[in-house]
Amino acid sequence: MSLQKGFMPKLIIDNIAVEVAEGVTVLEAAQSVGIHIPHFCWHPALGKAGACRVCAVKMVDGPVKGIQMSCMLPAQDGMVVSTTDQEAMAMRRQVIEWLMINHPHDCPVCDEGGECQLQDYTIAGGHGLRSYTGKKRTHINQYLGPHIEHEMNRCIQCYRCVRFYQEFAGGTDFGVMGSAGRIYYGRVEGGQLESPFSGNLVDICPTGVFTDKTARFRARYWDYDMAPSVCPHCSLGCNTVPAARYRELLKIVARRNDAVNGWFICDKGRFTNSVVNDPARPRYPLVDGRKVGWDEALDNLLLRIREFGAVHGPESLAIVGSSRLAMEAATLLYRLFAGIAAGSLCYFTLEEEADQARAAITHLNDATSASMGDVQEADLIALVDCDLLQDGPMMALAVRQAWRKGAKIFLVENDVAPEAQKGLPFEWQSVSLLSDIPIREARKPVIICGRGKGMQDVAPALTSGVKLAYLLGGPNAFGAALLSAGHGATTLAQAVASGKVKGILAVEVDIPPELLQGISFIAALDWRATAIVKAAHIVLPTTAWVEMDGTYINNEGRAQRFKKVMHPGLPIMGLDPAGHPPRRHETAPPGGEPRPAWQVVADIIERTGTERDVQPLSGQWQWLRHLDAESPGQRIWQNMKQVK
Amino acid sequence: MIPTQLRTRLEQHVAAAVTSREAAVQVMKELQGHYGWLTDEAVGEAAQLLGLSPLQVEELATFYEMIYRRPVGKRVVHVCDSISCWAMGGESLLAQLAAHLGIGPGETTGDGMFTLLPCCCLGNCGESPTMMIGDNLYGWLTLEKAVEILQQESRSMME
Numbered sequence: 001m002s003l004q005k006g007f008m009p010k011l012i013i014d015n016i017a018v019e020v021a022e023g024v025t026v027l028e029a030a031q032s033v034g035i036h037i038p039h040f041c042w043h044p045a046l047g048k049a050g051a052c053r054v055c056a057v058k059m060v061d062g063p064v065k066g067i068q069m070s071c072m073l074p075a076q077d078g079m080v081v082s083t084t085d086q087e088a089m090a091m092r093r094q095v096i097e098w099l100m101i102n103h104p105h106d107c108p109v110c111d112e113g114g115e116c117q118l119q120d121y122t123i124a125g126g127h128g129l130r131s132y133t134g135k136k137r138t139h140i141n142q143y144l145g146p147h148i149e150h151e152m153n154r155c156i157q158c159y160r161c162v163r164f165y166q167e168f169a170g171g172t173d174f175g176v177m178g179s180a181g182r183i184y185y186g187r188v189e190g191g192q193l194e195s196p197f198s199g200n201l202v203d204i205c206p207t208g209v210f211t212d213k214t215a216r217f218r219a220r221y222w223d224y225d226m227a228p229s230v231c232p233h234c235s236l237g238c239n240t241v242p243a244a245r246y247r248e249l250l251k252i253v254a255r256r257n258d259a260v261n262g263w264f265i266c267d268k269g270r271f272t273n274s275v276v277n278d279p280a281r282p283r284y285p286l287v288d289g290r291k292v293g294w295d296e297a298l299d300n301l302l303l304r305i306r307e308f309g310a311v312h313g314p315e316s317l318a319i320v321g322s323s324r325l326a327m328e329a330a331t332l333l334y335r336l337f338a339g340i341a342a343g344s345l346c347y348f349t350l351e352e353e354a355d356q357a358r359a360a361i362t363h364l365n366d367a368t369s370a371s372m373g374d375v376q377e378a379d380l381i382a383l384v385d386c387d388l389l390q391d392g393p394m395m396a397l398a399v400r401q402a403w404r405k406g407a408k409i410f411l412v413e414n415d416v417a418p419e420a421q422k423g424l425p426f427e428w429q430s431v432s433l434l435s436d437i438p439i440r441e442a443r444k445p446v447i448i449c450g451r452g453k454g455m456q457d458v459a460p461a462l463t464s465g466v467k468l469a470y471l472l473g474g475p476n477a478f479g480a481a482l483l484s485a486g487h488g489a490t491t492l493a494q495a496v497a498s499g500k501v502k503g504i505l506a507v508e509v510d511i512p513p514e515l516l517q518g519i520s521f522i523a524a525l526d527w528r529a530t531a532i533v534k535a536a537h538i539v540l541p542t543t544a545w546v547e548m549d550g551t552y553i554n555n556e557g558r559a560q561r562f563k564k565v566m567h568p569g570l571p572i573m574g575l576d577p578a579g580h581p582p583r584r585h586e587t588a589p590p591g592g593e594p595r596p597a598w599q600v601v602a603d604i605i606e607r608t609g610t611e612r613d614v615q616p617l618s619g620q621w622q623w624l625r626h627l628d629a630e631s632p633g634q635r636i637w638q639n640m641k642q643v644k
Numbered sequence: 645m646i647p648t649q650l651r652t653r654l655e656q657h658v659a660a661a662v663t664s665r666e667a668a669v670q671v672m673k674e675l676q677g678h679y680g681w682l683t684d685e686a687v688g689e690a691a692q693l694l695g696l697s698p699l700q701v702e703e704l705a706t707f708y709e710m711i712y713r714r715p716v717g718k719r720v721v722h723v724c725d726s727i728s729c730w731a732m733g734g735e736s737l738l739a740q741l742a743a744h745l746g747i748g749p750g751e752t753t754g755d756g757m758f759t760l761l762p763c764c765c766l767g768n769c770g771e772s773p774t775m776m777i778g779d780n781l782y783g784w785l786t787l788e789k790a791v792e793i794l795q796q797e798s799r800s801m802m803e
Contacts (some may be wrong), residue, residue: 177702
């Protein structure tokens, strides 16, 4: 009977009738009706190990009887389960007491305290007083690099770390040694963890064996400023929760999104806080290097633009955005361009990035675009001109999951340097042409295109059923390409080559110095201390992504909302104690002047006198206003009738 | 460095295994036989032969109690400390052997002859208490019997 297709076992858990898909465990079935059975070793992304023995339940009736581990037991028809049975509760309490035998009483000085699964379930499981009076087992910790702190004495042997590191992520330099009471999770010798996904050990450890060293001893869970966010460090748009305190971005943890990053993020996304906290960030509006107020800076900008127009003609001015600029500001750039009658509107600087993003919006639609969730389910994957670990590490992890399930991976030989393929966490077969790959024989084939020229050869391979993924330049490259195509924009490289650009209004964009020769006027909006900010005559400081609400459209055409985590301002950590408390009465915190780029752009448009009350995301982009940051995001094709 | 002959034999052994991990125990035992214990160098060689990382070899080496990651005496005396032997006096046997040899568990005698190690069940519960020296399994032990066995083992090493 259980072999019938679509069979759904029905069972009863704590008097609640539950119907689940076949293969679902009793633990998950209970979770589906809001009953949370304590567990440590089981993890939705890693499955079961049966190592911790905490998830005991009593099987009152049905095919299995007695005390059982709910994570190991598939739900079956006719099961009657009690999670509140005295015997099951006693078992859980005693197992937790046993797991706690060697655990130090160091919660007050442990960074996990307050966000510790062991702490929660120890209390929930009813263990409060230790009856063990013997000596505790102790370990010597290892140096695991600048990002992760190791404290083995806290370990409860759940095997989550090693299952993630070796099985899920393909690392080989970290594992589990010894047996029985001598189990040790670590490396052969101390040293930096090699996996580009090592930071997930912090999230996945149910207690404080692995904690984020970069945020060590800085704040408790209940002190954090937190909000659902999206990673800006590549085009994949992994979901995150940044945590800040005292105007300092302390750490970033992964946020689940099954269609995008699953449960994890890469180390680049996790440990790149310093750009937000950088003391060199532009914090004040500057005119010719002089600190001024916003009004003065904006009036000055308008004046300079008029003067510039009088000398060179307004058509010599280029408005330049980028793939890292959020949709809110990006959608306003055209109106700014029209408002000041500038000559060039650019969403990309270099031709290569623009070409690639154009290819993505041309070839991708709701049917052909592969999410990272789709990549994990593929049975054949072709990699064309990819530097996965550089341009989208989490895509490499998605490919690995497909490979673990038996997918065949092909790498089309290309211009990408062979070193780029070193350390990829899966095996592949090299072929010289895309057409050498038996794509037609596959059920769920996916082609992944990187930044090289190979993507141009992809079109012929696009027969029905083939899905496609692109690794693009920045977090909003897809959105920038849509706008660029919609407004017939050019690239800055092209505009400069035509010789007509004499001034640049740069909106969160990096511009190589060779494109700045012969430019007599630069105004820059940015939150990073880039070369163009240093060269600019007028600097207008903007907020980082964690300091505002915004929207990115990721590499697969998925629009995702990120929320404001923290107010902008100089981190208290770096301030001169002599200047504290501040003795001037101000309404903003020190360094709190930066404003979201869209607000600054809207302000400039309003000052040109062409429009009043400028709001972002209007017209065909209005649907983006209603995006829920805690939803999986929405693909553009479901919301826009015409996409060029 | 291991002799070419040994390397070739181990390579053939790995090639014949369905997965290389399956050959790991055999490779480690043979390297241990060559060096006397599984040296750091041997871990590196095993990793290279098996296509694993040194960490992955270390995981296996430290799991099995008959793979020695520290120098040991010529004969390693494994005295069972699991439940059946414990019930039949295994605990006193270990203590008495330690006193007889003048070393603690985990230590090696001054002449380099014996290393004394408590170990997990040897599968010889019916004849408990029990111990194993090299590939020889001994049951129904008393201290007298055990001391006699040590003398025999010692003599056989001298010859």
